Amino acid sequence: MAAVVECAGDVMDYYSSSNDDSLFLEMDGPKQMKHRFQDLDLCFPGDGALRLQVSQQYLNKSFRQVVSMVVALEKLRKILAPCAQYFQDGDLRDIFHCIFEEEPISTWDDAYVSDAPPRSLNCRLRDVEQKCMVLSGPCELQALHLNGDNVSRQVLFCMSFVQGEVSREKIPVALGIKEKSLYLSCVMRDGKPTLQLETVDPRSHPKKKMEKRFVFYKLEIKDKVEFESAEFPNWYISTSQEEEMPVFLGNSRGGRDIVDFTLEVVSS
Numbered sequence: 535m536a537a538v539v540e541c542a543g544d545v546m547d548y549y550s551s552s553n554d555d556s557l558f559l560e561m562d563g564p565k566q567m568k569h570r571f572q573d574l575d576l577c578f579p580g581d582g583a584l585r586l587q588v589s590q591q592y593l594n595k596s597f598r599q600v601v602s603m604v605v606a607l608e609k610l611r612k613i614l615a616p617c618a619q620y621f622q623d624g625d626l627r628d629i630f631h632c633i634f635e636e637e638p639i640s641t642w643d644d645a646y647v648s649d650a651p652p653r654s655l656n657c658r659l660r661d662v663e664q665k666c667m668v669l670s671g672p673c674e675l676q677a678l679h680l681n682g683d684n685v686s687r688q689v690l691f692c693m694s695f696v697q698g699e700v701s702r703e704k705i706p707v708a709l710g711i712k713e714k715s716l717y718l719s720c721v722m723r724d725g726k727p728t729l730q731l732e733t734v735d736p737r738s739h740p741k742k743k744m745e746k747r748f749v750f751y752k753l754e755i756k757d758k759v760e761f762e763s764a765e766f767p768n769w770y771i772s773t774s775q776e777e778e779m780p781v782f783l784g785n786s787r788g789g790r791d792i793v794d795f796t797l798e799v800v801s802s
Contacts (some may be wrong), residue, residue, distance in 0.1 A: 661795050677773040718731060
């Protein structure tokens with residue numbers, strides 16, 4: 535963003551203290567102003583003078599534009615050095631860098647909270663052994679094989695894209711149970727990172743800035759996905775090789791525990 539530099543206090547003195555006022559105003563002649571910057575050895579076409587022409591036609595210019603022009607002229611009077619050729623594009627760019635100052639552009643920070651609801655999609659998850667996620671009791675997920683009519687027991691997740699440390703490989707998401715006020719969260723219990731289903735206020739969740747315990751970094755590897763806890767790095771949503779065991783938070787990536795899942799997007 536460019537900001538106009540504040541003019542020095544002598545700008546008005548410069549325009550009012552000129553000894554050759556007749557060159558600026560003529561009562562009965564054309565409205566023309568002419569002034570030579572004698573203190574500068576400028577290279578301009580013709581006789582080397584810098585001329586200002588005042589038009590009698592009304593121009594719809596804002597006060598900000600007028601002030602910018604005054605500042606620019608004053609800066610030119612002070613900073614231009616002798617030159618041996620006409621202005622080039624690069625010269626004009628250098629002049630504007632002297633006239634204007636850059637201001638830093640604000641970026642997102644942790645204090646910002648968006649009012650807009652996060653983008654989300656409905657999906658189902660299965661581990662690489664084709665075990666499905668089902669609710670066992672009010673607040674526990676289990677992984678087991680389903681077939682026939684039992685397939686309807688499979689949990690439908692609402693995966694929301696939330697704030698977090700975004701990279702090309704990892705995308706911050708929150709995983710809620712569709713049509714239930716339950717979200718997967720990571721907490722410390724008995725000295726160990728633990729995965730749980732936590733009840734939340736449906737009037738405020740999901741939201742763009744979820745508490746860190748709800749955030750997982752979704753990592754896609756070919757056609758598989760992994761979910762790393764934002765609260766506990768290198769701990770992943772995991773399932774056991776055994777049947778009907780709780781879904782848990784594990785740190786044995788590449789070991790016996792399963793951390794790779796397939797994700798099926800559901801339209802409704």
